[in-house]
Amino acid sequence: MNKCIYLKTDENLTFDGEEHVFPAALGGIQKLPKGYVSDYVNGKLFSPLELNVMRESILSISRIFIGPGKRGKLNEKSQTKSKIGIYKDSNNEKNISLGYIKKGQPHQIPQLVVRYEEKxxxxxxNVNTSFMEFLQELKNNKHLKKINLYDKSLGNNEFIIGYLxxxxxxxxxDKNIEFDYIEEIISKVVNEFNQGNYTSDIENIQPSLNLKMEFNIENFYRICAKIALNYLALKRGQEYVLNKRFDKLRNFILGEKVKINCNIIENDFDMxxxxxxxxxxxxxxxxxxxxxxxxNFYGTTNIYIELCKISQQDYSVRKIGNELDRFIGYICDWKSRVEYDLLEYIDMYNNHHERLNRKI
Known part of the structure; x- marks a missing residue:
């Protein structure tokens, strides 16, 4: 049945795509059946939300150091890298450059460091081309997107231009230095170079990367709540999650100003x-x-979310066959590209340890 579990309708909606339970960017594999989440919600609402959270939240730090890469890929080419940040030489903090982290390793981007006094x-x-070619590339690409970064430890006539x-x-x-002023100094640098007063070299430093991250905690909680509602839909079905008891949670996920009890907690899961x-x-x-x-993300970050109130009748132990349905769970082993229902995993785990005990 085509009926969006978030908008609670199928009117003027298409259902060609499928929504992941855990986001693909985290290595999620299992998808909800077609007809559960509309293309509008999946593409227009959730895609930019997930992009923001994967790039700017506590999850982005784990993805940078551990993985996975784009769309959950594990190959080196697809690995996630951090936003461009400021390197400071661990031996001399006055030596500053620009770089990023990828799979836990620091990388410096191609850049020009200028300290201009009389000359x-x-x-x-990290520039392979000649000095003039690098400057010419910058001058010929004024239309490119310029991203400003600031560091108070720089001198008034000191700046860095990186390109990636x-x-x-x-x-x-500071913010008072305009790009026109930087272009003026670059012109003087070029003149000095043409007169033979300057030769370029490669600067090597022992880097410590100073990354500052600000993120919207509500967007992060919305993604967590979405994972929960998606899993409930997978486990208990479309009609179950369309119940009005989940309307408050649903509205929170869609971005409405609704108060939901969500918290990052220190307690680990003792299973x-x-x-x-x-x-x-x-x-x-x-x-x-x-x-x-x-x-729980990456075995470290724990999130608690209240999904809905339940009546005493609802609270009664429900049974599906012989399975107690009140406590359910799902595991995404993104490194091995496999996912498990909790009971399935527990049975597999116990059987494995029984076999080991027999061998002993």
Whole structure:
């Protein structure tokens, strides 16, 4: 049946795509059936929301250092890298450059470091082309997107221009320095170079990268809540999550100003079994009149979310065959590209340890 579990309608909507339970960017594999989430919600609402959270949240730090890469890929070419940040030489903090982190390793981008007094003192960092070619490339690409970065430790006549993936990064002391002023100094540098007063070299430093991250915690919680509602839809079906008890949660996920009890918690999940390394997990349970989800990312970050209130009748133990349905869960082992229902994983885990015990 085509009916969006977020908009609660199928009117004027298409259902060609499929929504992941865990986002693909985190390595999620399992998708909801077609007809559960409309293309408008999946593409227009959720795609930019996920992009923001994957790039600017506590999840982005884990993706940069651990993985996975774009759309959950594990190959080196697709690995996620951090936003461009400021390197400071661990041996001399006055030596500053621009770089990023990819798979836990620091990388410096191609850049020109200028300290201009009576004559320019310039260094090229990680530039394979000649000094003039590098400057010419910058001058010929004024239309490229310019991203401004600031560091108070820079001098008044000191700046850095970096270039990566069709973007120009400008690091200056403060916001008062205009690009026209930088272009003027570049022209003087070029003149000095043409007169033979300057030769370029490659600067090598021992980097420590100073990355500052600001993120919208509500967007992060919306993604967590979306994972929970998606999993409920997968486990208990479309009609179940269309119930009005989930309307408040649904509206929160869609971005309405609704108060939902969400928290990052320190308590770890004590399941007395070993889960796959750095996997993602979701557990849903009912207690004290509420249904709640516990989500764990990378085996470290724990999130608590209240999903809805439940009546005493709802709280009664439900049975599906012989399975107790009140406590359910799902594991995303993105490193091995496999996902498990909680009970399936527990059975597999116990059987594995029984076989090991027999061998001993």
């Amino acid at each position: 320019p003192n310039c260094n090229l960092i 993936e069709h973007k120009v990064y400008m690091l200056t002391k 007395r079994i070993e889960f796959p390394s750095e996997s993602h997990k979701i557990f849903i349970n009912e207690n004290n009149g509420y249904m709640y989800a516990m989500i």
